[in-house]
Amino acid sequence: MNAIIVSALLGVVMMFSGIFTTNKTIIKNIATVGVLVLLAANLMEMYNLFSFDINTHDLIVTQRYGLFFNCIAYGATFIYLLLSGDDITEVGVNVAEYFALIFFVLCGVAILSSFNGLLMLFIGVEILSIPLYILTGSDKRNLKSNEASLKYFLMGAFSTGVMLMGIALMYGATGNFGMVQNAGIRGIITAGQQPPYLLVAGVLLLFASMSFKVSAAPFHFWTPDVYDGAPSVFTSFMSTIVKAAGMLAFIRVFENQYMVLGPTWHIIVDFAIVTTLLVGNITAVFQQSVKRMLAYSSIAQAGFMLFALYANNTEIAKEGMLLYAAAYSLATISIFAVLIKLQDYTLDGFNGLAKKEPVLAFAATVSLLSLAGIPLTAGFFAKYYVLAGALQAGGALWLIIVAVLLAAVSVYYYFRVIQAMYFKAGDPETLPISGGFKAVLIGVAALIVILGIWPSALLNWLYF
Amino acid sequence: MIPVLLLFIPLVAGILGFFIKEQKAASNWAIVASVITLLTAVIGIYAMPASMHQFEASWLPNIGASFSVALDGMSKMLVLLTAISMPLIFIATRNNNYSNPGVFYALMLLAQSGLIGVFISMDALLFYFFWELALIPVYFLSSIWGGEKRIAVTFKFFIYTFVGSLLMLVGILFVYLHTKDQSFAWSSFTNTDLLRGQETLPFILFFIAFAIKMPIFPLHTWQPDAYEQAPTATTMVLSGVMVKMGLFAVIRWVLPLFPFASSAFAMPIVILSVIGMIYASLIAIQQDDIKRLIAYSSIAHIGLMAAAIFAGGTLGLQGVQVQMFNHGINVIGLWILANAIENTLGTRKLSELGGLATKAPTMAILFVVLAFANIALPLTNAFIGEFLLFNGLFQYNIWIAAAAGVSIILGAIYTLQMVQKVLFGEVSVITANATEINAYSKWVLIVIVVAVIALGVYPQPLIDLTKDSVNALLVIK
Numbered sequence: 001m002n003a004i005i006v007s008a009l010l011g012v013v014m015m016f017s018g019i020f021t022t023n024k025t026i027i028k029n030i031a032t033v034g035v036l037v038l039l040a041a042n043l044m045e046m047y048n049l050f051s052f053d054i055n056t057h058d059l060i061v062t063q064r065y066g067l068f069f070n071c072i073a074y075g076a077t078f079i080y081l082l083l084s085g086d087d088i089t090e091v092g093v094n095v096a097e098y099f100a101l102i103f104f105v106l107c108g109v110a111i112l113s114s115f116n117g118l119l120m121l122f123i124g125v126e127i128l129s130i131p132l133y134i135l136t137g138s139d140k141r142n143l144k145s146n147e148a149s150l151k152y153f154l155m156g157a158f159s160t161g162v163m164l165m166g167i168a169l170m171y172g173a174t175g176n177f178g179m180v181q182n183a184g185i186r187g188i189i190t191a192g193q194q195p196p197y198l199l200v201a202g203v204l205l206l207f208a209s210m211s212f213k214v215s216a217a218p219f220h221f222w223t224p225d226v227y228d229g230a231p232s233v234f235t236s237f238m239s240t241i242v243k244a245a246g247m248l249a250f251i252r253v254f255e256n257q258y259m260v261l262g263p264t265w266h267i268i269v270d271f272a273i274v275t276t277l278l279v280g281n282i283t284a285v286f287q288q289s290v291k292r293m294l295a296y297s298s299i300a301q302a303g304f305m306l307f308a309l310y311a312n313n314t315e316i317a318k319e320g321m322l323l324y325a326a327a328y329s330l331a332t333i334s335i336f337a338v339l340i341k342l343q344d345y346t347l348d349g350f351n352g353l354a355k356k357e358p359v360l361a362f363a364a365t366v367s368l369l370s371l372a373g374i375p376l377t378a379g380f381f382a383k384y385y386v387l388a389g390a391l392q393a394g395g396a397l398w399l400i401i402v403a404v405l406l407a408a409v410s411v412y413y414y415f416r417v418i419q420a421m422y423f424k425a426g427d428p429e430t431l432p433i434s435g436g437f438k439a440v441l442i443g444v445a446a447l448i449v450i451l452g453i454w455p456s457a458l459l460n461w462l463y464f
Numbered sequence: 465m466i467p468v469l470l471l472f473i474p475l476v477a478g479i480l481g482f483f484i485k486e487q488k489a490a491s492n493w494a495i496v497a498s499v500i501t502l503l504t505a506v507i508g509i510y511a512m513p514a515s516m517h518q519f520e521a522s523w524l525p526n527i528g529a530s531f532s533v534a535l536d537g538m539s540k541m542l543v544l545l546t547a548i549s550m551p552l553i554f555i556a557t558r559n560n561n562y563s564n565p566g567v568f569y570a571l572m573l574l575a576q577s578g579l580i581g582v583f584i585s586m587d588a589l590l591f592y593f594f595w596e597l598a599l600i601p602v603y604f605l606s607s608i609w610g611g612e613k614r615i616a617v618t619f620k621f622f623i624y625t626f627v628g629s630l631l632m633l634v635g636i637l638f639v640y641l642h643t644k645d646q647s648f649a650w651s652s653f654t655n656t657d658l659l660r661g662q663e664t665l666p667f668i669l670f671f672i673a674f675a676i677k678m679p680i681f682p683l684h685t686w687q688p689d690a691y692e693q694a695p696t697a698t699t700m701v702l703s704g705v706m707v708k709m710g711l712f713a714v715i716r717w718v719l720p721l722f723p724f725a726s727s728a729f730a731m732p733i734v735i736l737s738v739i740g741m742i743y744a745s746l747i748a749i750q751q752d753d754i755k756r757l758i759a760y761s762s763i764a765h766i767g768l769m770a771a772a773i774f775a776g777g778t779l780g781l782q783g784v785q786v787q788m789f790n791h792g793i794n795v796i797g798l799w800i801l802a803n804a805i806e807n808t809l810g811t812r813k814l815s816e817l818g819g820l821a822t823k824a825p826t827m828a829i830l831f832v833v834l835a836f837a838n839i840a841l842p843l844t845n846a847f848i849g850e851f852l853l854f855n856g857l858f859q860y861n862i863w864i865a866a867a868a869g870v871s872i873i874l875g876a877i878y879t880l881q882m883v884q885k886v887l888f889g890e891v892s893v894i895t896a897n898a899t900e901i902n903a904y905s906k907w908v909l910i911v912i913v914v915a916v917i918a919l920g921v922y923p924q925p926l927i928d929l930t931k932d933s934v935n936a937l938l939v940i941k
Contacts, residue, residue: 374600405627454524
């Protein structure tokens with residue numbers, strides 16, 4: 001409960017901060033401190049020190065798992081603000097509002113990690129999405145940004161409609177907004193009877209709309225255009241913290257829901273995983289722009305996160321989801337932070353970066369290795385956990401083999417960036433780079449390696 | 465404690481090496497570090513009690529992975545090979561100049577650490593870690609300091625092996641879920657509840673990874689290009705030590721884990737290996753580039769070892785272990801010669817060389833001895849190894865042994881052809897002002913040649929080193 005209230009309050013604070021000062025640095029610093037306050041508030045609840053006591057009639061139930069996810073998301077946001085905070089202030093004139101919107105998104109994250117019912121799911125998804133439509137279009141004079149924003153908004157609104165329809169049908173079938181906690185439905189399912197068609201249709205619609213939110217194929221079409229068109233700083237935010245939160249919500253809402261679909265469930269998820277991995281990885285190979293390549297790579301990574309959905313309820317899959325969220329967010333934030341500093345987003349724009357800015361090149365390399373899932377980086381254990389979870393949950397071996405082969409494909413496009421940086425000659429133009437920026441990048445790289453050697457460093461927190 | 469030291473000396477030295485800027489200093493640093501590693505290995509293996517040969521620490525208890533390393537009979541030989549090779553390589557190539565020398569030597573030391581890790585891991589997940597870690601430095605080494613086509617060729621090599629290792633990872637996961645105590649320990653992996661029929665799938669997943677690394681025909685296509693394009697010092701690591709990873713991994717992780725599948729698939733694998741031997745030998749005869757010739761000759765030798773592993777039997781397995789060591793030092797010797805020729809004359813083409821015997825008599829003698837070792841003539845170290853290998857193969861199937869024998873004849877053809885074209889014949893324009901090889905290469909080659917002959921006359925030390933492991937393996941089977 002702390003996270004929801006504090007983040008909403010901080011959003012308001014940020015909005016008003018724009019009235020009192022126009023100094024961009026001060027606003028940015030307020031936001032950075034704000035995230036720390038948010039993180040502290042969330043930790044207090046996690047360790048039972050202090051929490052707002054509000055009776056939500058079981059609409060919101062905070063559990064350690066969700067709170068821990070909040071910590072990861074807020075920690076990642078903190079790093080994101082440290083690395084890219086200055087670039088946010090360069091996007092346009094309404095600096096305070098960008099930070100306010102980011103806090104509102106974080107409020108959505110907190111709701112998605114603690115909702116207990118379809119109604120709160122819907123509210124959380126909307127609180128998460130609407131600020132993003134604005135952030136996508138925040139580069140007002142850029143046509144691509146406008147186009148992306150409109151596209152995202154129209155499609156997002158449509159998928160919201162689909163979600164509402166699904167929820168309505170499920171409500172019609174069960175008479176409540178619970179997540180198949182309903183004893184009657186449980187009875188039907190355990191007795192092996194056919195659940196009502198209304199319910200099945202509702203669950204499928206919900207599946208489709210959640211797939212849209214996490215850009216899982218075949219509902220991914222908006223992703224490349226939106227990620228490419230949005231200002232790069234916000235692409236970084238959208239494709240990491242927001243996506244991980246969406247995925248968490250997806251997994252939480254289907255934790256029990258899947259039973260409604262019976263054996264069909266695995267066919268649906270198999271299909272979603274395989275198409276997502278195929279589309280993301282194969283299309284990424286052909287991209288010449290690194291930003292667009294990262295957009296497709298984020299689809300591919302979503303495919304891996306879906307494995308956690310596949311292996312619902314197993315301990316290892318839940319841990320894997322957390323590790324994946326952390327590993328993927330850290331790596332992507334860091335690679336985007338480097339990308340933003342470059343003037344040219346094409347692959348050739350990275351040529352010779354290792355000579356000119358060895359620290360940036362090194363950090364980007366560690367991040368790319370992590371995204372590719374090479375051992376000794378967090379990405380390896382993230383993939384390992386979700387795959388092991390799927391296999392343990394009775395997943396088909398062919399599915400795992402397809403996934404690892406496509407991970408090998410991902411090596412191809414990630415390594416092309418490494419090749420450009422280290423093995424090709426060039427003199428890339430960069431924005432001015434501060435010493436602090438480099439220090440944070442090195443810190444993130446170190447964190448990625450630490451998690452790659454000892455993932456328990458993160459996961460143990462879940463229990464102690 | 466010894467295995468941990470062997471792992472961390474090159475690792476720490478490598479990390480520190482990144483900060484060295486100067487060529488000579490970096491080279492000295494690498495030589496000192498690798499000599500310390502060698503001393504640790506020799507003292508550790510011969511003078512320390514067995515209790516010092518193991519180390520286990522908690523790593524990820526919740527998934528049953530531990531940092532468990534051991535210097536046992538199987539790994540001693542290859543750890544020794546790795547430890548001996550690196551100083552030889554560093555000293556022999558001391559006159560080579562690199563841009564960013566500190567980084568070059570640092571990556572070489574990291575590769576050494578990864579290789580030793582592969583050989584001493586007693587935990588499947590740890591093994592997988594080191595398997596990849598040995599690869600990454602080599603990828604950067606070849607891509608930065610390699611030949612003209614280095615980027616594409618090295619990338620092919622990397623993707624090839626990465627696909628293999630990912631399949632192995634799935635295999636590891638599969639076996640892991642069938643262990644009785646949900647553990648990655650080697651002892652748990654060799655004692656699973658896998659049924660006969662269930663072994664096939666993980667066996668194939670593991671085997672593909674190792675077959676790519678060895679490489680076994682038809683998965684060898686990355687190898688000649690990679691050897692040719694990599695900087696010579698890296699090629700030495702690749703062919704001297706790194707290909708042994710595949711063979712070693714089969715002995716450590718395939719035979720004991722999947723005894724039934726191993727014997728069920730033995731015949732096709734042996735046949736593929738023998739096809740690869742003959743095929744590689746035939747191509748080697750056609751080669752004009754010394755590096756490519758040695759690369760194909762290497763495929764042929766590895767093919768024989770792979771065949772002998774699956775043919776089984778005490779003598780064959782013993783032969784493989786002995787031969788892994790012998791092939792390692794012999795092929796490094798050949799690469800040193802190729803490197804010396806390329807550096808002094810600027811070409812590797814056989815057609816442009818000739819008459820070096822009169823210009824550089826010392827080199828010629830060393831060259832001839834190593835060439836004889838490459839054909840496995842008696843009195844060279846390779847003879848005893850190949851004898852044991854053929855013995856194993858002969859007991860397995862006489863026709864296959866005969867077919868493999870053909871490659872020995874072909875081996876004599878291409879090796880002697882190489883000797884003839886390099887050392888004898890007309891002195892060409894290029895070789896007219898050839899000089900003796902430099903002192904570093906010469907002394908390293910003399911050490912190798914002495915070892916070749918000494919181990920050829922008295923191979924018992926090598927056989928003793930591996931005896932326990934082979935017996936242990938046969939008990940498991």
